[in-house]
Amino acid sequence: MTYPKIELHVHLEGTVRPETLLEIARRNGYALPADSVEGVRALYEYRDFAHFIEIFMLTSAALEREDDFRQITVEYAEEAARHGAVYLEAIFALGLWRGLDSDIVFSGVCDGAAEARDRYGIEIRLTPDIARVYSLDEAFQVVRYALKYRDRGVVGVGLGGPEAEHPPEPYAPAFDLARSEGLASVPHAGEHAGPSSIRGALDALGAHRIRHGIRAIDDPELVRELADRRVVLDVCPISNVRTRAVPSLRRHPLPELVAAGVVCSLSTDDPAMFGTDLSTEYAAASELGLEPRSFYEAGLEGALCDEPTRSRLRELGETFDWAVVPSAGVEVP
Numbered sequence: 001m002t003y004p005k006i007e008l009h010v011h012l013e014g015t016v017r018p019e020t021l022l023e024i025a026r027r028n029g030y031a032l033p034a035d036s037v038e039g040v041r042a043l044y045e046y047r048d049f050a051h052f053i054e055i056f057m058l059t060s061a062a063l064e065r066e067d068d069f070r071q072i073t074v075e076y077a078e079e080a081a082r083h084g085a086v087y088l089e090a091i092f093a094l095g096l097w098r099g100l101d102s103d104i105v106f107s108g109v110c111d112g113a114a115e116a117r118d119r120y121g122i123e124i125r126l127t128p129d130i131a132r133v134y135s136l137d138e139a140f141q142v143v144r145y146a147l148k149y150r151d152r153g154v155v156g157v158g159l160g161g162p163e164a165e166h167p168p169e170p171y172a173p174a175f176d177l178a179r180s181e182g183l184a185s186v187p188h189a190g191e192h193a194g195p196s197s198i199r200g201a202l203d204a205l206g207a208h209r210i211r212h213g214i215r216a217i218d219d220p221e222l223v224r225e226l227a228d229r230r231v232v233l234d235v236c237p238i239s240n241v242r243t244r245a246v247p248s249l250r251r252h253p254l255p256e257l258v259a260a261g262v263v264c265s266l267s268t269d270d271p272a273m274f275g276t277d278l279s280t281e282y283a284a285a286s287e288l289g290l291e292p293r294s295f296y297e298a299g300l301e302g303a304l305c306d307e308p309t310r311s312r313l314r315e316l317g318e319t320f321d322w323a324v325v326p327s328a329g330v331e332v333p
């Protein structure tokens, strides 16, 4: 059964189902190392996080044209809406490493978000990522483009990629610019790197929310601070299992974080690449004993939307009959 969901952590490049990826690669003359749906699925088996990043860069390089970015945004909106999503914050990279024109990416994604609203009634806000391998100059370029497209739904800037080798601090000047211009700071931290990466994201980048943040569990004082300051963590359980950030779903720290009062929203991260979707994430959270409504409320608290949108989302959550949703702890097939 579907019920309203708010998703704050989803990478558009990671939403592209194998069929669409093959179609886009074919029309762009891009040579993927697989030419069948099964072949692409086999690519999506990761040894570790570094291997996942390698495959992410390989497959996302198939996206070249404005219409590719429009298409993947609209297709994911359709999928997410089928699973009950009413609001999404979508992440995307600019592909500066392969010389992609940033206007192509932004125009395509912004067109897709507008089309998704018209066709599926789903609100999408955008938070482009600074890749942790970028120079500071490149990081500034991401922020400048984010500002250029802010009237088309860009609300924040993120930081993604290999955390352990690339701590957040060097990117502080780019995030200072973003925040001074009114964009939010929504970096990844504490996924594979420890609490110090979350501390850096909070202190050096002024993070409004943290994407993942699950390794906070290793530092009780940090957990307390996140709870007291009501910093929302955008948690993606299946992703964490698939990249081996956690040994198993049963040992995921989400229930402990929630019990400690940390506000946690629930997302898919890269649903096509992790073989997941929103309903699967909620089923996983339910197995861990957590109630769907709490994630709607956390999503609402963390969402970077305007006030009219927020009150509409709040009303939706308040008027929905949550009693019809299966209780937490019930195994969902």
Ligand SMILES: [Zn+2]
Binding pocket: 009, 011, 160, 188, 211, 269
């Ligand atoms: Zn992510």
